[in-house]
Amino acid sequence: xxIFRMEFHKxxxxxxxxxxxxxxATFYAxxxxxxxxxxxxxxxxxxxxxFDEVNAAAYDPAISSYIVEKQFNVTVEEIKPLLSPxxxxxxxxxxxxxxQRMWEKVKDYVVNLVIRIDERKATIAKxxxxxxxxxxxxxxxxxxxxxxxxANMTKWDSWIDTNKSVLPIVIAFVILLGTSGVFSDExxxxxxxxxxxxxxxxxEVFWAKLSASALFSAICALIFQLLNAIIAALYYGVPFxxxxxxxxxxxxxxxxxLSAMELYILEILGSVVGAVVLSFVTLCISSICHSNFLSxxxxxxxxxxxxxxxxxxxxxxxxxxxxxxxLTLPGDVSTFSLMSxxxxxxxxxxxxxxxxxxxxVLLTIVVQAVVFVIAIALTFxxxxxxxxxx
Amino acid sequence: MKLxxxxxxxxxxxxxxxxxxxxxxxxxIYGLLxxxxxxxxxxxxxIVGILPPTKGTVTLDDTLISKLxxxxxxxxxxxxxxxxxxxxxxxxxxxxxxxxxxxxxxxEAEKKIDTLLDMVGLSDAKGKxxxxxxxxxxxRVGIAQALLNDPKILVLDEPTAGLDPKERIHFRNxxxxxxxxxxxxxxxxIVSDVESIAGKVILLRLGKVITFDTNENLLHxxxxxxWDATVTHQELDRLKTQFTIGNAFQKDSGFEVRIVSDVxxxxxxxxxxxxxxxxxxxxFGGLDYDNI
Numbered sequence: 317x318x319i320f321r322m323e324f325h326k327x328x329x330x331x332x333x334x335x336x337x338x339x340x341a342t343f344y345a346x347x348x349x350x351x352x353x354x355x356x357x358x359x360x361x362x363x364x365x366x367f368d369e370v371n372a373a374a375y376d377p378a379i380s381s382y383i384v385e386k387q388f389n390v391t392v393e394e395i396k397p398l399l400s401p402x403x404x405x406x407x408x409x410x411x412x413x414x415x416q417r418m419w420e421k422v423k424d425y426v427v428n429l430v431i432r433i434d435e436r437k438a439t440i441a442k443x444x445x446x447x448x449x450x451x452x453x454x455x456x457x458x459x460x461x462x463x464x465x466x467a468n469m470t471k472w473d474s475w476i477d478t479n480k481s482v483l484p485i486v487i488a489f490v491i492l493l494g495t496s497g498v499f500s501d502e503x504x505x506x507x508x509x510x511x512x513x514x515x516x517x518x519x520e521v522f523w524a525k526l527s528a529s530a531l532f533s534a535i536c537a538l539i540f541q542l543l544n545a546i547i548a549a550l551y552y553g554v555p556f557x558x559x560x561x562x563x564x565x566x567x568x569x570x571x572x573x574l575s576a577m578e579l580y581i582l583e584i585l586g587s588v589v590g591a592v593v594l595s596f597v598t599l600c601i602s603s604i605c606h607s608n609f610l611s612x613x614x615x616x617x618x619x620x621x622x623x624x625x626x627x628x629x630x631x632x633x634x635x636x637x638x639x640x641x642x643l644t645l646p647g648d649v650s651t652f653s654l655m656s657x658x659x660x661x662x663x664x665x666x667x668x669x670x671x672x673x674x675x676x677v678l679l680t681i682v683v684q685a686v687v688f689v690i691a692i693a694l695t696f697x698x699x700x701x702x703x704x705x706x
Numbered sequence: 707m708k709l710x711x712x713x714x715x716x717x718x719x720x721x722x723x724x725x726x727x728x729x730x731x732x733x734x735i736y737g738l739l740x741x742x743x744x745x746x747x748x749x750x751x752x753i754v755g756i757l758p759p760t761k762g763t764v765t766l767d768d769t770l771i772s773k774l775x776x777x778x779x780x781x782x783x784x785x786x787x788x789x790x791x792x793x794x795x796x797x798x799x800x801x802x803x804x805x806x807x808x809x810x811x812x813x814e815a816e817k818k819i820d821t822l823l824d825m826v827g828l829s830d831a832k833g834k835x836x837x838x839x840x841x842x843x844x845x846r847v848g849i850a851q852a853l854l855n856d857p858k859i860l861v862l863d864e865p866t867a868g869l870d871p872k873e874r875i876h877f878r879n880x881x882x883x884x885x886x887x888x889x890x891x892x893x894x895x896i897v898s899d900v901e902s903i904a905g906k907v908i909l910l911r912l913g914k915v916i917t918f919d920t921n922e923n924l925l926h927x928x929x930x931x932x933w934d935a936t937v938t939h940q941e942l943d944r945l946k947t948q949f950t951i952g953n954a955f956q957k958d959s960g961f962e963v964r965i966v967s968d969v970x971x972x973x974x975x976x977x978x979x980x981x982x983x984x985x986x987x988x989x990f991g992g993l994d995y996d997n998i
Contacts, residue, residue: 317812322803329794506790510851512756513784514807515776521807701758 319520324528326501333494337536340486341543348478348547357553359421360469362410364556369400370422370467374429383430390427392419399426425467432465432568439569451639451668458571458664463560465568472576473564474552476658478544479583481627484655487540487591488619494536495529495595496612499603499699518700526599526692533595537588537655561662570638572664583657590655593684594619596691597651603698622650626659640667640676648676649683707767708732709753709859709889714762716748716913723748725913726762731859735885737900738893739982740910741990746893747787749910750863753891754784766859780809783857787864787893789848793837797828797847800836801854808855815854822850825880827873841868849877853884860890866899878903901982909989916989921982928980928988933965935975945971950991952984966991 327333363370373379379398383390396404396419407418436459443456502508511517558577561567574582598615605611625647640648640660645667647653653660657677665676709731716724724745740746751757753764755771755778764771771778791800798819805815823829826846836844845868852860862881866874881890882903892900900907907924909917917924932952937945942954942961949971952964964978965971966988 317802317806319806322806326792502790505792506786506788507792508790509751509754509756509786509788510784510790510804511807513754513779513782514804515780515809515855517779517807518776 319516319524320527323498323521323524324531327494327498327528327532330494330497333490336493337490340489341540344482344486344540345543345547347482348544349551357471357551359418360471361553362418363406363421363425363469366400366403366406366422367467367469367557369402370425370469371429373399373403373426374433374467375464379426380430380433383427384434388427388431390423392416392423395423395426425469429465429467432562435569436462436465436562449668450671450673451666454666454668454673455571458573462562462571462573463575466559466563468563468565468568470555470557470559470563470576471548471552472555472559472580473566475545475548475555476564476576476580476583476662477566478548479580479587479656480658481623481656483540483544484587484590484652485623487537487587487655488594488652490536490540491533491591491595492598492612492615492619494532495598496602496615497608498525498529498599499695500605500608500611503606504608512700522696522699526596526695529595529599530592533591534588537591538584541584541587566658567662567664570662570664571666572662574661574664579657579662582661586654586657586661590651590684593654593688593691594651596688596695600691600695600698603695619652622647622652626650626653626656638663638665640665640679645676645679649680651684651687653680654684707858707889710765710768711749711753712763712765714749714752714764715760716745716752716757717760723913724752724759727910727913727915729908729915729918731889731891733885733887733889734905735881735890735892735900735903737904737907738891738910739895739897739900739907739986741895744895744910745913746895746910747863748913750787750861750891750893754782754861755779780855781858783852783855783860785848785852785862785865787867789844791836791844791847793835795836796833797823797836797839798832800847801851804851805854810855818854818856819850822853825853826850827876842870842873845869846873849880858888860884860888861893862891863893864895865892866894866896874899897981897983897986907982907985909985911990917985924982924985925980928966928984930977931966931968931988932978932980932984933967933971933975934962934978935965935972936960936962937972937974941972950987952987952991 379395382398386394399422403422407415407422410418440456440459443452443459446452502511511521555576558575561572561574561576561579562570564576597618598611601614601618602611605614625644627647648660648665659665660680661677666673667676667679711727711729714724714727715722727749738746738749748757752759755764766774766778795803801819801822802815805819810818823832826849828843828846828850831839831843836847839847845865849862849865852862866877869877878899881892884890885903892904894900904921906918906920908915936957936959938960942963945951945963945965949965949967952966954961954963965975966984
């Protein structure tokens with residue numbers, strides 16, 4: 317038995333944490349299942365064999381110029397003769413209504429891709445003609461170095477989107493439940509006086525509580541990410557290939573050079589690191605509060621503020637996608653944003669002044685690192701310096 | 707080993723809970739006596755280092771306890787007045803956890819836990835959850851945890867509250883044995899807890915030390931101030947208004963009373979052998995603590 321194991325045991329032995337976690341996980345699974353569309357899953361899956369042919373068609377100068385000439389308004393009959401016979405062969409195997417809809421889908425994929433390629437060219441041209449500001453230089457660099465856009469035929473949109481808001485909230489809720497009483501429970505049970513007079517009751521207990529909370533939070537984040545991946549795989553299917561992020565509907569205009577797989581892995585990493593930061597902030601609040609509930613409530617407000625700032629304010633800006641403003645910055649650098657990363661990293665957000673332009677995600681990491689260190693320092697101070705009042 | 711407090715003061719807002727206390731502890735048992743609200747617990751908490759003083763210091767062999775930090779806590783055994791525990795832990799688990807915090811090796815801890823559980827009479831209940839324990843049993847666990855590291859400085863705040871008379875006697879005997887090579891500070895408002903075992907007694911009132919002396923000297927100082935008398939009911943009522951009455955027993959001949967007074971309270975009063983309780987009554991008897 318070690319102090320760390322005892323502290324970890326104290327956290328995980330709270331039955332209500334697991335009861336809530338199971339209830340929330342079930343609710344989450346049901347919510348996720350309700351949001352998936354079976355028809356879109358079917359077409360994506362059915363057309364996977366002709367993924368390369370669809371991409372090739374959009375990048376074919378003859379086909380793309382034809383689509384542009386027609387102002388992106390083409391019919392299946394017009395485009396059909398221009399496409400690879402492989403596509404026809406694949407679709408031939410489907411009869412009835414599905415056959416026609418599948419052709420419509422292929423047409424949409426190709427036209428959509430041509431639109432995006434065209435928009436990308438236009439954006440680059442516009443940036444080249446714009447004043448040489450740090451922001452324009454940054455954006456031009458990003459857009460010109462982006463990987464080739466592909467047809468949006470993978471399931472990455474759905475996979476990545478699960479991490480946007482609901483999953484971080486679910487993870488945060490369980491973390492708050494588990495860690496909000498780490499210090500305040502000692503005050504409530506009146507163990508504080510005994511702990512602080514034991515040889516190892518100060519530094520060792522403090523670090524053991526921190527490590528146990530960090531491990532609990534990381535495990536929570538990973539369990540929910542795993543659960544999310546299982547549910548997403550069941551409802552959306554596994555993305556058959558990696559794809560540049562700019563190929564996905566959610567991100568195609570964003571200045572990011574990441575691939576969908578990279579973003580998803582970073583989301584998981586951000587979720588774990590953010591969970592640890594959130595747990596340390598909760599510990600700091602717990603070290604001040606004499607009540608578990610109060611600690612839970614205040615920590616919840618801390619997280620909710622980040623969530624609200626990150627989501628609500630964003631919607632009020634037209635350009636909203638990738639520019640961090642002074643008003644949105646508090647939300648962009650919040651613990652929620654680190655746990656989500658869809659907004660700041662997926663959207664390739666950038667914070668620019670007259671002299672420089674930097675990716676917002678760097679600011680998020682720096683701010684959260686500062687929050688992390690301050691939370692540790694304050695927790696240590698409050699735990700050791702708290703007056704034990706009978 | 708010498709533990710000292712220097713001008714130790716603790717203020718809560720405008721209220722002074724402990725006022726400029728200077729004490730010196732060496733090997734032996736020290737009884738810290740005072741009525742409720744006298745500042746005993748506050749003083750104890752500052753001595754064990756869990757309550758920062760407003761002013762003053764606590765030193766062990768001339769070194770600040772805050773500087774000694776872990777070294778000081780390694781020597782310390784503390785049982786708080788309001789003892790904390792984890793309801794879901796068994797007595798054994800709880801003591802194992804505290805042993806871990808006190809830095810005991812697992813094998814050493816196991817032996818010590820068995821000995822202490824036996825000593826406090828909880829061997830049969832060691833597998834029972836603390837949430838199911840009575841108040842007296844919890845206090846016994848509290849005593850055991852304080853003794854786990856064989857502390858050289860043992861500080862006990864109201865340790866006998868909730869114990870039955872037999873347990874209290876047993877506990878006093880344990881303390882007597884322990885006091886041979888260590889400092890034992892025993893805070894209580896129950897005079898009989900310290901009367902037979904404390905070498906020195908500290909009387910605390912309104913946060914101030916009013917007396918700090920040996921048991922013998924305190925009793926000596928009371929000679930000629932303690933009286934026994936047999937009085938009628940009317941006389942008793944009159945005496946109550948003029949003197950501090952210790953005990954009053956109704957007998958066939960009237961009331962047999964014990965009076966603490968600098969002067970002979972009544973014609974038929976005879977001098978009596980003073981006890982520590984008389985010292986307590988002499989200093990605190992007339993005070994209305996409800997208004998403090």
